[in-house]
Amino acid sequence: MSEHHHDHDHPTHTHDGKPIQEDPLPPIEAQILEASVRELLIEKGIVSAEEIRRAIEVMETRGESLGARIVARAWTDPAFKEKLLHHSDDALLEFGIDMRPMELCVVENTEDVHNMVVCTLCSCYPRPILGIPPAWYKRRDYRARAVREPRAVLKEFGTVLPDSKQVRVHDSNADLRYLVLPKRPEGTEGWSVEQLEALITRDSMIGVSDVRDPAESGA
Amino acid sequence: MRGPQDYGGLPAGPVDPVTHEHEPTHWEKTVDALMMLVFDQKRQLARVDESRRMQEALGEDYHKFPYYERWLQAVTWLMLEKGVFSQEELEAKQAEVRARLEAERDGA
Amino acid sequence: MEPKYKPGDKVRILQRNQPGHVRTPIYVRGKTGVIERIVGSFPNPELLAYGHTGLPYKMLYRVNFRQSDLWDDYDGPVDDTLEIEIYEHWLAPA
Numbered sequence: 001m002s003e004h005h006h007d008h009d010h011p012t013h014t015h016d017g018k019p020i021q022e023d024p025l026p027p028i029e030a031q032i033l034e035a036s037v038r039e040l041l042i043e044k045g046i047v048s049a050e051e052i053r054r055a056i057e058v059m060e061t062r063g064e065s066l067g068a069r070i071v072a073r074a075w076t077d078p079a080f081k082e083k084l085l086h087h088s089d090d091a092l093l094e095f096g097i098d099m100r101p102m103e104l105c106v107v108e109n110t111e112d113v114h115n116m117v118v119c120t121l122c123s124c125y126p127r128p129i130l131g132i133p134p135a136w137y138k139r140r141d142y143r144a145r146a147v148r149e150p151r152a153v154l155k156e157f158g159t160v161l162p163d164s165k166q167v168r169v170h171d172s173n174a175d176l177r178y179l180v181l182p183k184r185p186e187g188t189e190g191w192s193v194e195q196l197e198a199l200i201t202r203d204s205m206i207g208v209s210d211v212r213d214p215a216e217s218g219a
Numbered sequence: 220m221r222g223p224q225d226y227g228g229l230p231a232g233p234v235d236p237v238t239h240e241h242e243p244t245h246w247e248k249t250v251d252a253l254m255m256l257v258f259d260q261k262r263q264l265a266r267v268d269e270s271r272r273m274q275e276a277l278g279e280d281y282h283k284f285p286y287y288e289r290w291l292q293a294v295t296w297l298m299l300e301k302g303v304f305s306q307e308e309l310e311a312k313q314a315e316v317r318a319r320l321e322a323e324r325d326g327a
Numbered sequence: 328m329e330p331k332y333k334p335g336d337k338v339r340i341l342q343r344n345q346p347g348h349v350r351t352p353i354y355v356r357g358k359t360g361v362i363e364r365i366v367g368s369f370p371n372p373e374l375l376a377y378g379h380t381g382l383p384y385k386m387l388y389r390v391n392f393r394q395s396d397l398w399d400d401y402d403g404p405v406d407d408t409l410e411i412e413i414y415e416h417w418l419a420p421a
Contacts, residue, residue: 032316136239141234142234147354163404170409176366176412228353
């Protein structure tokens, strides 16, 4: 069994520079602790195995597609978009989502402004919409640099923005959770909601990249 | 004084979405689910704020643990603090689980 | 509960030397920004973190900063901004 090092994470590359697949299991002590805590909580009637199974199932249904549906709806329905921007609780209820007591703050990308979201203090994220945050979002590198050098970080995602466009970083440090509403791309007039949804990526709703290029979508 | 979690503006390395991205593993999803249930409205057992405070209490060790192992550590301490289980119960359970996992591994 | 500040007000983030769990990162302390919106009132996370009820509620705001005011070496256009949520007891008029 390989050694696990905890400098900041598991070893990420082999000697010849190839990225290692993340191991599916952590070190044995962490496995033992997790199983112990879980079994004790079940034995004491605090949680049930069924509830855990169900919670994982719900988590797996969330992700890019729900966020994409919300964005595509905002692109095609101006009244919904207004609701999403100013009364997000009501807008989310239309999709069966209730995030209270937290509130969703939707920030709109425009010709002039590009929004980007980070949680410097931990990993706050609009989980009821986007599911589990990506590993890079939780790491020190993103949390430290997104607020201080957002344009350099955006470049690391392949996103280059002109100086004429303002980059606005949102540090999600309290009771709001943030979703970027990307700009609807040119050349999508008359597209169906499903075609539009296929353009919208999780990363565009975090604000580290733009939506997929309609010209490359093959639609 | 800067807490260990207060990363904003500190020097750091490149953000590497290729290497630092993976499908959440089943183990991670289980820890995540356990946490969400422990903090939920039904149980009112603990607030996520308490778990953040626990992680911050790790001090320099905050940086040593990968994300989910850190949360797991925090939730364990919270459960001990609230008397949900005792240190003795935890140690007994860990011994039982260790023996079981070792038997599975040796039997494989 | 009446908010002390309104959108457009210039505010300075206090340099509180407060032990324990806080949600005001170091990088904004001592800096001046503008109230972007009143978010609403919430239980105080600084107390929630210790199992307290978090009452009385505290007023929360979003504050907008110019990046060039936050970082001496900000390497981007002067219009770039950052927005963050700050509780009223961390604010003073600027």
